[in-house]
Amino acid sequence: MGLGEFERIDRFFAPLSQGAGGAFGLTDDAALLPEAADGSAWVVTVDALVAGVHFLPDDPPDLVARKALRVNLSDLAAMGAVPYGYTLALALPKGLPDPESWLEGFARGLRADQDRYGIHLLGGDSVSTPGPVTLSITAFGSVARGGELRRSGASVGDDLWVSGTIGDAALGLGVLQGTLRVSAADAEILADRYRLPEPRVALGPALVGLATAGLDVSDGLVQDAGHIAERSGVALRIEAAAVPLSPAVRRCIDSSDPLRHDALSGVLTGGDDYELLFAAPPASRDRVSEAAAAAGVQVTRIGRVEDGRGVRVMAEDGRPLQGLERGGWNHF
Numbered sequence: 001m002g003l004g005e006f007e008r009i010d011r012f013f014a015p016l017s018q019g020a021g022g023a024f025g026l027t028d029d030a031a032l033l034p035e036a037a038d039g040s041a042w043v044v045t046v047d048a049l050v051a052g053v054h055f056l057p058d059d060p061p062d063l064v065a066r067k068a069l070r071v072n073l074s075d076l077a078a079m080g081a082v083p084y085g086y087t088l089a090l091a092l093p094k095g096l097p098d099p100e101s102w103l104e105g106f107a108r109g110l111r112a113d114q115d116r117y118g119i120h121l122l123g124g125d126s127v128s129t130p131g132p133v134t135l136s137i138t139a140f141g142s143v144a145r146g147g148e149l150r151r152s153g154a155s156v157g158d159d160l161w162v163s164g165t166i167g168d169a170a171l172g173l174g175v176l177q178g179t180l181r182v183s184a185a186d187a188e189i190l191a192d193r194y195r196l197p198e199p200r201v202a203l204g205p206a207l208v209g210l211a212t213a214g215l216d217v218s219d220g221l222v223q224d225a226g227h228i229a230e231r232s233g234v235a236l237r238i239e240a241a242a243v244p245l246s247p248a249v250r251r252c253i254d255s256s257d258p259l260r261h262d263a264l265s266g267v268l269t270g271g272d273d274y275e276l277l278f279a280a281p282p283a284s285r286d287r288v289s290e291a292a293a294a295a296g297v298q299v300t301r302i303g304r305v306e307d308g309r310g311v312r313v314m315a316e317d318g319r320p321l322q323g324l325e326r327g328g329w330n331h332f
Ligand SMILES: [Mg+2]
Pocket: 074, 075, 078, 215, 216, 218
């Protein structure tokens, strides 16, 4: 006989709420959020993950926990918000062989990233399900009122920037699924980027007042760029050669000529990057670079905002790249 619900909460989850006074040690019916700092607003976001859809059923539970937290932190960063805390709803299969050890690993992953990002568990619920492991995290952060980064503010003439490197996670998924063969060292680098994204929690808030529009790239660079174009009523032009690639991704694209186009489109349209894509006026270039340096994140100008509609990706010969229309990430 395993632990009951209250014992599970006591043992695995209540310790994660220490440090957030309004969580009352998870002993009450709900939690209190503190007053937002003067002139700030609360920002809230939710993400659900299902085993077999968003992660592999035998993925280590600590990694599942950290990825679930990080995709939420990435959405907060995309709004320019500083993270504060989160709530968790967890559904475990009735037939899970060893739920206590799964929960122990899961809680260990939450603890690691709570410490890393300075956040706390505020509340939650755990249930059993006839289906696969399913979890949902709701994250709270704060941003100076009116400073939130929307998708809708890009203006013609703005530069288009992206943080970090693009395509690692998409190729990492290919490695994990066995559809992409690379060296063992590159396989590990790419798979790690898929398993554990790095939310740009310092960069997002640093872009408040600088970026005119932004979002986090979760469904693929081209597809997510399309959201900015649509919401802002502009066209985005991306120079393919300017898109920042890690050495592992570059080796992948260069390694096989017949596959070159496929690898490049996989990079430009694959998902799970969790980098920030944003627009900012050319007059802010120096300040954007300084903000990124202070946040310890590389940023790269990859194109610009133009009159019109949609997203155009230009090849090195100056012609639009074809075959990206079906771009975007498909659940496996
Ligand atoms: Mg997002």
